[in-house]
Amino acid sequence: MFDLNLPPWLICSLLYVALVIAFGIFWPYIFQCQLIYSSWYPPGSRTKIAKPSDFGINYTEEVLTTKDGIKLRCYVITLDDIIEAKQAATILYFHAGTGNMGDRLPLVKVFNQKLGANVVMLSYRGYGFSEGKADEKGLRLDSQTLLDFVKEHDILQHTNLVAFGHALGGAVAIDLVSRNNSDFAGLILENTFLSIPKVISNIAPWLSYLTLLWHQKWPSETSIQNIINLPVLFISGAKDELVPIAHMKKLYQLCGSRQDRCWVEFATGSHNDTCLVPGYFDAIDDFVKGKILISQHWVHGGFMLDLLQVERLDSSSSSLQDTSDLYHRLLQHGPVEEQQLALEQLYDDETLYLTD
Structure with missing residues (x-):
């Protein structure tokens, strides 16, 4: 019908250009999982995996099976x-997209041996050495x-x-906690993003026109709104070159x-080295011990105000502090703030003891 009588070389050239344009448009859709879940980088990351014993850490290695039959490795x-x-906090550690x-x-090692926490790491x-191929749906099953x-x-x-x-790993943690609020006592996020399309637009602005092709979403900006009734620590490196601080x-x-939302910003921290900035581990330690482990004395295993004891230093006997007023103020202020109020009211010659 349309006989353009084009020479063969021109037809080949037009086909080549069309293929290049099509590839340029659709390669994010085809290869995005390889870009987001960079388990291949740095080279050797699928064949050389350090063990905790290499760092003087006692551990057990477990093989977990997901609901879709994938076997995962994990360090306990x-x-x-x-x-x-049993009295310590347990950190479920979700790492970044590389390595x-x-x-x-x-x-x-610092979390375990210096801060005194149990740690579970997931591959x-x-x-x-875990099986399968990474994608958003799969990692959600893995974390669950x-x-x-x-829990067992x-x-x-x-x-x-x-x-x-x-x-x-922050996106994985947000998603998991948002679906299992009651199972967690706290959440710590470091240099994570609002969503995959938005962070991709920051890294490569020209790809912002192709965000509809990104099937890996990780909509943390939506999921985090479902996290309630537990403290959250936000750790942000102001010089993060991959995830703008505005995301955090x-x-x-x-x-x-x-409950408490804690913001800690490190002026010199970048995406991967915020953990090297002085004060990083102090912030985590203060959060865990000040917001999670202290509050367990008030809420773990039921209401425990009847176990608040005040021992007078000038006496060999101990007496229970009247708890009726504390009870009513606890309902008003919450466990952590109420504990601070109780501490402020103690006399100089008294020492506070919280017993299990």
């Missing part, structure tokens, strides 16, 4: 003393599998659970938790 690191382990869980062991599907395992663990089921996520600030504003 508990305090050596069982009683201390493997072994790369984060220097951090985990997502398609990472390290880890939580279900921890002989020791860890008795502890306060804290989800910790860095970058992509917006997540902080959107967080639906009615």
Whole structure:
């Protein structure tokens, strides 16, 4: 019908241009999982995975099976003393999109041996020695599998659970906690993003026109609004070159938790080295011990105000402080703030004891 009588070389050229344009438009859709879940980088990340014992950490390695039949590797690191382990917090550590869980062991050693926490590390599907290929749906199943395992663990089921996520791991942690609020005592987020399309638009603005092709979403800006009744710590490196600090600030504003939201900003921290900035571990330690472990004396296992004891230093006997007024103010202020009020009212010659 349309006989243009084009020469063969021109037809080939037009076809070539059309293919290049089509590839330029659709390559984000085809290859986005390889870009987001960079388990192949740095080279050797699928074949060389450090073990906790390489860093002097006692651990067990578990193989977990997800609901869709994928076998995952995970490191379980508990305090050596069982009683201390049950009284400590347990950090479910979700790492960023590159490398493997072994790369984060220097951090985990500090969490375990310096801050006194149990730590569980997950190797997502398609990472390290875990089976399968990574995608958003799969990682959601992986994180839920880890939580279900921890809730059945002989020791860890008795502890306060804290989800910790860095970058992509932050999106995984937000999603998991938003679906399992009642199972967690806290959440820690470091340099994570509002959503995949929005962070991609920041990294490569020209791709913002193709955001409809991104089937990997991780809509943390929506999920975080479903996180309520637990404290959340936001750790942000002001010089993050991949995730603008505005993402973290917006997540902080959107967080639906009615309890404490804590913001810690490190002026010199970038995307991957915020953990090296002085004060990083202090911020985490203060959050865990000040917002989670202290509050467990008030709410863990039921109402425990009747166990608040004041021992007078000038007397060998102990007496129970009247709890009726504390009870009414606790209902008004909440456990952490009420504990601070109680401390402020003690006389100089009295020492506060919270007993299990």
